[in-house]
Amino acid sequence: MKFLFFTRRAIYLSRTNNEYLFTKFINMRAASTVRIEILYGIRDMLPMSLAAATYGLAFGLLASQSGFNNFQAISMSALVFGGSSQLVAMDQLVLGVGPAAAIIAGAALNMRILLITASMESIMRDRSWWHIGLGTFLATDASVALMQTAKSRLMTDSYWYFFGGGASLYFVWIVVTTIGAFLSSGIPDPELVGLDFAIIAIFVAILPGMWRGYVDIFPWFIAAGTVIFFGVWLPEYASWGLISGAIFGAMAAGLKND
Amino acid sequence: MTNEIWITVFGLGLISFLIRISGFILASHLPKHGAWARGLEALPGCLIASLVTLMMIYGSTLEWITGIIVLVISALTHKPNLAMFCGIALIAALRQLGL
Numbered sequence: 001m002k003f004l005f006f007t008r009r010a011i012y013l014s015r016t017n018n019e020y021l022f023t024k025f026i027n028m029r030a031a032s033t034v035r036i037e038i039l040y041g042i043r044d045m046l047p048m049s050l051a052a053a054t055y056g057l058a059f060g061l062l063a064s065q066s067g068f069n070n071f072q073a074i075s076m077s078a079l080v081f082g083g084s085s086q087l088v089a090m091d092q093l094v095l096g097v098g099p100a101a102a103i104i105a106g107a108a109l110n111m112r113i114l115l116i117t118a119s120m121e122s123i124m125r126d127r128s129w130w131h132i133g134l135g136t137f138l139a140t141d142a143s144v145a146l147m148q149t150a151k152s153r154l155m156t157d158s159y160w161y162f163f164g165g166g167a168s169l170y171f172v173w174i175v176v177t178t179i180g181a182f183l184s185s186g187i188p189d190p191e192l193v194g195l196d197f198a199i200i201a202i203f204v205a206i207l208p209g210m211w212r213g214y215v216d217i218f219p220w221f222i223a224a225g226t227v228i229f230f231g232v233w234l235p236e237y238a239s240w241g242l243i244s245g246a247i248f249g250a251m252a253a254g255l256k257n258d
Numbered sequence: 259m260t261n262e263i264w265i266t267v268f269g270l271g272l273i274s275f276l277i278r279i280s281g282f283i284l285a286s287h288l289p290k291h292g293a294w295a296r297g298l299e300a301l302p303g304c305l306i307a308s309l310v311t312l313m314m315i316y317g318s319t320l321e322w323i324t325g326i327i328v329l330v331i332s333a334l335t336h337k338p339n340l341a342m343f344c345g346i347a348l349i350a351a352l353r354q355l356g357l
Contacts, residue, residue, distance in 0.1 A: 046339075047338070047339045047342050047343075051342070067263070068263055069260075072260075072263050072264065072267060075267050076266075076267045076270070076271075079267060079268065079270070079271025079272075079274075080267070080270050080271050080274050081274070082274055085270065085274065086270075089266055089270050093262060093263060093266055098262065099262045099265040099266045099269060102262075102266045102270070103265075103266055103269040103270045103273060106266075106270045106273075106274075107270065107273045107274065107277065110270075110273075110274045110277050111277060112305065112309075113274070113277055113278050113281065114277050114278070114280055114281035114284070115281060115301055115305055116281065116302075116305065117278050117279070117280075117281030117282045117285070118281040118282065118284055118285035118298065118301065119285070119298055119301045119302045119305075120281075120282070121281075121282055121285035121286050121298075124282060125286065132279070132282060133279065135282075136275075136278040136279050136281070136282050137275060137278060139278055139281075141309065144302045144305060144306055145306075145338075147302055148338070149338075191353065192350070192353070193346075193350050194345075194346040194347065194348075194349040194350030194353065195346065197321065197324065197345060197346055197349045198342065198346055199313075200310075200313045200314070200317070200321065200325060200345075201324070201325070201328050201341070201342040201345035201346060201349075202338065202342045203306055203309055203310050203313065204310055204314075204325045204328045204329050204332070204341075204345070205328050205329070205331075205332040205338035205339075205341035205342045205345070206306060206332070206338045207306055207307065207310055207329060207332070208329065208332045208333040208336075208338075209332070209336070209338060210302060210303040210306050210307075211303070212300075212303065215300075216300065216303055219300050219303070219304050220303065220304065220307040222304075223304040223305075223307045223308045223311070224307055224308065224311040226308070227308045227311040227312050227315070228311060228315060231311075231312065231315040231316070232315070238312060241308075241312065242308050242309060242312050245304065245307075245308035245311065245312075246301060246304045246305040246308045247304075249300065249301075249303075249304030249307065249308065250297040250298065250300050250301040250304050251297055252300075253296050253297055253299070253300030253304070254293040254294060254295075254296045254297030254298075254300070255293060255297075256296070
């Protein structure tokens with residue numbers, strides 16, 4: 001009904017040749033669409049936010065116990081915005097290997113985000129550079145999960161949908177890091193209530209939605225096989241196994257039928 | 259230690275951003291058809307499959323059982339959020355039972 005009203009109003013205004021009112025109406029409509037897309041993004045990101053919250057809380061807690069002051073812990077979450085890479089870099093610093101080794105270790109874990117922003121290219125194409133900068137900054141593993149929910153909302157190419165999801169996750173990430181850093185103790189054990197499993201559960205749960213049919217059997221087999229190879233024979237390079245698995249799987253999909 | 263922490267925070271922050279923006283720039287220079295396009299289209303699924311494999315190879319038996327149940331619930335209901343909450347509740351209950 002609302003859509004019909006907007007369409008009729010737009011046709012009426014364009015017919016009456018009132019350019020000012022027509023432009024104003026179209027701008028209002030666009031702003032309303034953007035708001036709706038952002039809200040859907042926030043809503044669909046909620047389960048991932050819950051999963052990330054346990055991780056962020058753990059990071060804040062560990063950071064304060066590892067010699068980080070609260071401002072440093074919050075700054076790291078605000079600037080890096082990558083759970084596992086923050087934990088690994090912090091761990092390396094505590095081991096006393098120095099900032100260069102800590103940065104390399106953290107960056108190695110974040111390399112997979114390069115693949116995520118690559119697969120989000122169509123969402124940000126033809127946007128201004130500051131939109132691209134903001135959109136890529138907010139990209140995380142959870143953005144891939146959002147790609148799946150975007151399909152059912154017909155918003156696979158909506159920049160604002162992904163912005164809403166990413167920004168809400170970023171907000172939660174900063175808040176929980178702050179809580180963890182300030183409390184530093186007295187937080188109930190996440191294992192007791194199963195929250196440590198949330199991050200595994202959400203990615204397992206989105207797997208069926210990513211399945212495109214038989215065409216995915218070979219690429220997924222290659223991806224999983226590569227990860228298992230690294231995990232079993234080269235466990236110290238397991239994070240490279242993750243990146244290699246995704247790349248080899250995608251290569252298998254690309255080279256098929258060629 | 260304080261200086262080392264700040265260098266790591268800013269250094270890792272900058273490199274992480276460069277990694278993120280590089281993915282976009284790289285993809286925008288790749289052909290939009292053919293093998294590259296097929297590869298990019300398959301990339302999110304392969305990444306999640308790799309991520310789940312990595313998480314599960316180090317998982318306990320309990321996590322494997324719960325993971326399979328989550329997968330089945332999600333595949334049958336097409337509601338990943340519901341499947342996730344069922345998984346959290348199930349693993350918490352099983353742990354309370356001492357399994």
